[in-house]
Structures are given as structure tokens and as C-alpha cells.
Amino acid sequence: MGAAVGLAFGLGVFLLLNTGRPRRARPASRWRNRRTDMLRQAGLDGITPGRLAGLQAGAGLAVAVAMLTVTRTAPVAAAFGVFGAMLPVALVQRQRRRRAVELRDVWPEAVDNLASAVRAGLSLPEALSALGTRGPEPLREPFNRFGADYRASGRFGSCLDRLKDSLADPVADRILESLRMAREVGGTDLGRLLRTLSAFLREDARARAELETRQGWTVNAARLAVAAPWAVLLLLGTQSQTIQAYNSTGGVVVLAVGGVVSFAAYRLMLQIGRLPEDQRVLR
Numbered sequence: 001m002g003a004a005v006g007l008a009f010g011l012g013v014f015l016l017l018n019t020g021r022p023r024r025a026r027p028a029s030r031w032r033n034r035r036t037d038m039l040r041q042a043g044l045d046g047i048t049p050g051r052l053a054g055l056q057a058g059a060g061l062a063v064a065v066a067m068l069t070v071t072r073t074a075p076v077a078a079a080f081g082v083f084g085a086m087l088p089v090a091l092v093q094r095q096r097r098r099r100a101v102e103l104r105d106v107w108p109e110a111v112d113n114l115a116s117a118v119r120a121g122l123s124l125p126e127a128l129s130a131l132g133t134r135g136p137e138p139l140r141e142p143f144n145r146f147g148a149d150y151r152a153s154g155r156f157g158s159c160l161d162r163l164k165d166s167l168a169d170p171v172a173d174r175i176l177e178s179l180r181m182a183r184e185v186g187g188t189d190l191g192r193l194l195r196t197l198s199a200f201l202r203e204d205a206r207a208r209a210e211l212e213t214r215q216g217w218t219v220n221a222a223r224l225a226v227a228a229p230w231a232v233l234l235l236l237g238t239q240s241q242t243i244q245a246y247n248s249t250g251g252v253v254v255l256a257v258g259g260v261v262s263f264a265a266y267r268l269m270l271q272i273g274r275l276p277e278d279q280r281v282l283r
Contacts, residue, residue, distance in 0.1 A: 038092060038093070038096055040165070040167070041100065041169065042096040044095070056085045056089065057085065059087050060081045060084045060085030063080050063081050064078060067080045067237065071237040072243075073237075073243050075246050075251060076233065076237060080230075083230070101209075102138050103138060103139070103171070104171075104208070105205060106136035106138055107172075108199075108202045108205070109135075109136050110135050110136055110175075111195075112194075112195075112198050113127075113130070114127050114131070114194055115194035118190055124179050124182065124183050125150050125156055125159075128147070129144075132145075132147050142166045145162075146160075146162070156180075156183060160176050160179070163176060171201065174197070178190070222266075223269075226266045229258060230258075230262070
């Protein structure tokens with residue numbers, strides 16, 4: 001009887017201590033959320049994180065088999081297989097950066113269209129839906145989906161949430177949350193807010209484009225410096241007598257150390273040359 005009472009008391013204390021404590025997202029969930037945002041920001045809504053991981057595995061295996069056929073050296077094939085597995089993510093990241101630059105250039109025009117629509121007396125759902133036909137070309141598809149979604153459900157808040165998820169863009173988050181607040185609490189400053197935001201976005205795009213232009217030569221030179229030793233190794237793969245040296249324990253150590261140093265140098269280069277990026281805090 002005493003043991004049962006003690007167990008019940010301990011269970012009650014445990015439940016009280018854990019009530020209301022926010023649960024931390026599991027590492028797998030954070031990884032999936034980051035990859036989902038990356039794919040959406042690249043405009044690849046049809047690819048899931050799991051499918052991207054499958055593409056990585058397939059690309060890595062294909063490159064490893066091809067290198068093993070050419071060099072007949074398993075350590076070299078494994079090293080290039082790792083690079084092959086990283087290739088799909090690198091392509092997605094490149095598409096993401098390209099689309100980010102494209103959206104950065106068109107968001108001021110979209111905000112101007114919204115400000116004009118609000119000033120003309122259109123409701124917020126109508127102003128957003130109008131971007132699907134009169135807005136910038138890269139933004140028409142998601143806003144067309146918003147218009148169809150709103151006409152089908154009539155729920156502005158949930159339609160706005162789905163639009164934010166499809167865009168996965170910090171600028172879109174700020175704009176759409178401003179519109180949500182304007183619809184819920186009212187006010188006459190929305191037009192002025194949108195015009196101010198448009199001017200800020202234009203200035204930010206101009207400054208960032210100038211910095212990226214100046215940064216491009218340095219970043220490309222650093223990438224070439226990291227890739228050069230592996231390009232030499234790839235050329236050595238055509239000489240069977242030389243490449244066989246990497247079948248030994250010392251060759252494996254050289255490849256492993258070279259891979260770690262290349263990865264660390266590349267990440268350090270990215271960290272040093274990284275420009276500040278907006279984060280999605282208004283999800």
C-alpha cells in the first residue's frame with residue numbers, strides 16, 4: 001500500500017513539473033523542416049525531403065560505381081561517391097539562391113501593387129488575388145492558388161497560412177502578417193506601411209546586389225582552390241599505376257584527411273563570406 005501511494009505521488013509530481021513545458025522539436029523534425037523550407041524556397045514543391053535523400057543516395061551510388069569502374073580503386077570511388085551524394089543538395093541550393101535573387105527584385109513591385117489596390121478600395125483578399133493576374137510573373141502561381149483557395153473556403157487566415165508555407169520567404173512573412181493584422185484590427189496606415197516597406201526592399205536589394213557582385217570573385221576563387229586537388233585526383237584516375245597507391249592504408253588516410261580539410265576549409269569560406277540573411281521568424 002505504501003509503495004503504491006509513493007508511486008502515485010511521484011507520478012503526480014512528474015506530471016506537474018512537465019505540464020506546460022514546451023516540447024522541443026526532435027532533431028529529425030528540425031532537419032525535415034529545414035529541408036522542406038529549402039525545397040520550397042527553390043520552387044521545388046513536388047520534391048519531399050525523403051525524395052531528396054533518395055536522390056542523394058542514388059547519385060552517390062552512381063558516381064561511386066562509375067569511379068570504381070574507371071579507377072578500380074575503392075577508396076577513391078568512395079570519396080567521389082560522397083561528392084556525388086552532395087550534388088543534388090548543391091543544385092537545390094543553387095536554385096534556391098537564384099530564386100531568392102529573382103524574388104528580391106520583384107517583391108517591391110508586388111508591394112506597390114498591393115498598396116495601389118488598397119488605395120483603390122479593394123479588400124485584402126481581392127488585392128492578394130489580383131497579384132495572381134497583375135503581379136510579377138514569379139509570384140503569380142502562388143497568389144493564383146491563394147485566390148482559388150479563398151474562393152473555395154472563404155477563410156482568410158488559413159488561406160494566408162497556406163500562402164506563407166508555399167512561399168517560405170521572410171519578406172512574404174512580414175507582408176502577409178501585416179495584412180493579417182490590418183484585417184483583424186483595422187487601421188488607416190496600411191498604405192503608408194506598404195509604401196515604406198517597398199522603399200526599404202528596393203534599397204536592401206540594391207545594396208545586397210552590389211555586395212554580392214564584389215564578393216563573387218573571391219568566393220569563386222575559394223571554390224576553385226578547394227576543387228583543384230580533387231580535379232588532380234580525378235586526372236590521376238586515368239593512370240592505373242599511380243592510382244593504385246590509394247588502395248593502401250596510407251592512401252586511405254590521405255584521402256580522409258584531404259576530405260576533412262577540404263570540407264572544413266569550404267565551410268569556413270562560406271561562413272566568412274556569408275552575407276546576413278533574413279530568417280523566417282513569423283511562420
